[in-house]
Amino acid sequence: QILLVQSGPELKKPGETVKISCKSSGYTFTNYGMNWVKQAPGKGLKWLGWINTCTGEPTYADDFKGRFVFSLEASASTASLQINDLKNEDTATYFCARPMIATRAFAFWGQGTLVTVSA
Amino acid sequence: DIVMTQAAFSNPVTLGTSASISCRSSKSLLHSDGITYLYWYLQKPGQSPQLLIFQMSNLASGVPDRFSSSGSGTDFTLRISRVEAEDVGVYYCAQNLALPWTFGGGTKLEIK
Numbered sequence: 001q002i003l004l005v006q007s008g009p010e011l012k013k014p015g016e017t018v019k020i021s022c023k024s025s026g027y028t029f030t031n032y033g034m035n036w037v038k039q040a041p042g043k044g045l046k047w048l049g050w051i052n053t054c055t056g057e058p059t060y061a062d063d064f065k066g067r068f069v070f071s072l073e074a075s076a077s078t079a080s081l082q083i084n085d086l087k088n089e090d091t092a093t094y095f096c097a098r099p100m101i102a103t104r105a106f107a108f109w110g111q112g113t114l115v116t117v118s119a
Numbered sequence: 120d121i122v123m124t125q126a127a128f129s130n131p132v133t134l135g136t137s138a139s140i141s142c143r144s145s146k147s148l149l150h151s152d153g154i155t156y157l158y159w160y161l162q163k164p165g166q167s168p169q170l171l172i173f174q175m176s177n178l179a180s181g182v183p184d185r186f187s188s189s190g191s192g193t194d195f196t197l198r199i200s201r202v203e204a205e206d207v208g209v210y211y212c213a214q215n216l217a218l219p220w221t222f223g224g225g226t227k228l229e230i231k
Binding site: 035037044045046047049059061062095097100103104105106107109110111112 | 169222
């Protein structure tokens with residue numbers, strides 16, 4: 001059974017840093033890239049980018065270049081998203097999502113991690 | 120970026136009848152490999168999104184065959200026959216033709 005289990009909710013102040021983890025199980029971690037998707041409260045889905053779990057190379061959507069960092073701990077089958085210099089508009093639920101083989105579809109999703117940024 | 124456009128709400132439907140949800144892309148999603156890189160997701164209240172349809176017309180594993188999808192290169196329709204209470208939520212179309220991957224704003228299925 002393929003599972004993506006994310007870390008718990010976070011409450012941070014503006015300017016702080018948060019790191020969210022996504023632990024995979026049920027498949028070979030390095031065989032599939034990992035995507036990150038943002039959902040602001042009451043809003044739609046926005047793709048942040050993805051990380052190649054074999055090489056560690058990240059690709060960021062333009063709106064998420066600079067303060068957002070994808071990383072891996074491949075030995076633990078874990079992908080992480082770090083957001084530096086948090087801003088109020090970073091308040092959102094962040095999902096990790098794994099594609100289905102040969103389709104680019106996001107077939108497997110984590111449960112989401114709510115990050116709240118408030119002074 | 121490819122812009123995906125959806126209505127915010129569906130036409131209200133009665134349980135047991137059919138529903139249609141539309142999506143339009145700003146660029147054709149038909150690739151030279153013959154595949155149309157259009158996807159449909161459903162996000163039920165309080166849950167993560169789940170994949171319904173991949174590559175425009177292929178049903179994802181475990182999805183009831185009450186769901187179907189069709190379209191051209193830029194205009195797409197998700198159809199739900201015999202709507203059930205468990206189908207309520209927000210339906211998102213998405214494109215994976217070109218980076219950045221983009222989603223539509225979502226359509227909330229309205230039940231009468």
